[in-house]
Amino acid sequence: xxxxxxxxxxxxxxxxxxxxxxxxxxxxxxxxxxxxxxxxxxxxxxxxxxxxxxxxxxxxxxxxxxxxxxxxxxxxxxxxxxxxxxxxxxxxxxxxxxxxxxxxxxxxxxxxxxxxxxxxxxxxxxxxxxxxxxxxxxxxxxxxxxxxxxxxxxxxxxxxxxxxxxxxxxxxxxxxxxxxxxxxxxxxxxxxxxxxxxxxxxxxxxxxxxxxxxxxxxxxxxxxxxxxxxxxxxxxxxxxxxxxxxxxxxxxxxxxxxxxxxxxxxxxxxxxxxxx
Numbered sequence: 001x002x003x004x005x006x007x008x009x010x011x012x013x014x015x016x017x018x019x020x021x022x023x024x025x026x027x028x029x030x031x032x033x034x035x036x037x038x039x040x041x042x043x044x045x046x047x048x049x050x051x052x053x054x055x056x057x058x059x060x061x062x063x064x065x066x067x068x069x070x071x072x073x074x075x076x077x078x079x080x081x082x083x084x085x086x087x088x089x090x091x092x093x094x095x096x097x098x099x100x101x102x103x104x105x106x107x108x109x110x111x112x113x114x115x116x117x118x119x120x121x122x123x124x125x126x127x128x129x130x131x132x133x134x135x136x137x138x139x140x141x142x143x144x145x146x147x148x149x150x151x152x153x154x155x156x157x158x159x160x161x162x163x164x165x166x167x168x169x170x171x172x173x174x175x176x177x178x179x180x181x182x183x184x185x186x187x188x189x190x191x192x193x194x195x196x197x198x199x200x201x202x203x204x205x206x207x208x209x210x211x212x213x214x215x216x217x218x219x220x221x222x223x224x225x226x227x228x229x230x231x232x233x234x235x236x237x238x239x240x241x242x243x244x245x246x247x248x249x250x251x252x253x254x255x256x257x258x259x260x261x262x263x264x265x266x267x268x269x270x271x272x273x274x275x276x
Contacts, residue, residue, distance in 0.1 A: 018079040019048035042070040061097040073114040083123040114150040131160035
């Protein structure tokens with residue numbers, strides 16, 4: 001695990017600080033409205049580091065910021081620093097996990113509320129140079145037909161902020177990219193971030209979170225080592241037994257035992273014995 005970043009050095013790009021800043025409902029509302037180009041989103045709840053435990057032993061999902069509005073629609077907002085190619089599949093899993101978690105038994109499918117997944121990326125995961133990629137399900141045969149399943153996935157390519165025409169949205173992306181304060185929203189975010197850094201309770205929370213993650217990583221390494229040892233021992237025993245059978249078969253063959261007897265005693269095939 002890389003060295004822990006000092007608390008005072010954290011920026012909006014850091015997952016911990018990103019979550020803390022978006023817990024401010026006023027800021028969260030403005031961010032959502034800018035990215036989605038919608039007005040009057042009425043936020044009722046914001047939860048950071050929200051974990052959804054799936055059933056049947058499947059992998060749990062941890063969301064950066066889960067937002068709910070007055071219509072019970074869900075918005076998952078993620079900060080992604082590390083470049084990888086699994087974002088589309090992650091968005092799919094996150095959306096499915098949220099939908100299943102809020103599906104009430106006996107409720108009609110048509111009453112299911114909307115789910116929006118937003119990823120702020122410090123790189124371009126699609127590679128086409130757009131600052132915003134918005135995906136919804138449409139008909140292949142007629143692109144004018146929208147599926148209307150209530151899902152939306154948005155990837156924000158922060159480094160392409162110069163291509164954004166909306167000055168407020170451009171300012172938000174530029175702030176995330178290099179910390180420049182150019183709009184009233186980014187000024188509010190920057191002031192909120194500064195206040196968070198003065199809070200000793202938040203500092204303690206950050207240290208505790210890092211320590212917990214480090215402990216989980218160390219425990220995972222130890223468990224991996226144990227599994228490796230067990231697997232190695234099992235493989236070694238299997239290889240040893242196989243070699244023992246070959247040795248026994250060789251000796252029996254030299255002692256002129258018939259092949260059928262060697263097969264019965266060692267479990268080797270006729271082809272294996274003939275090669276000895």
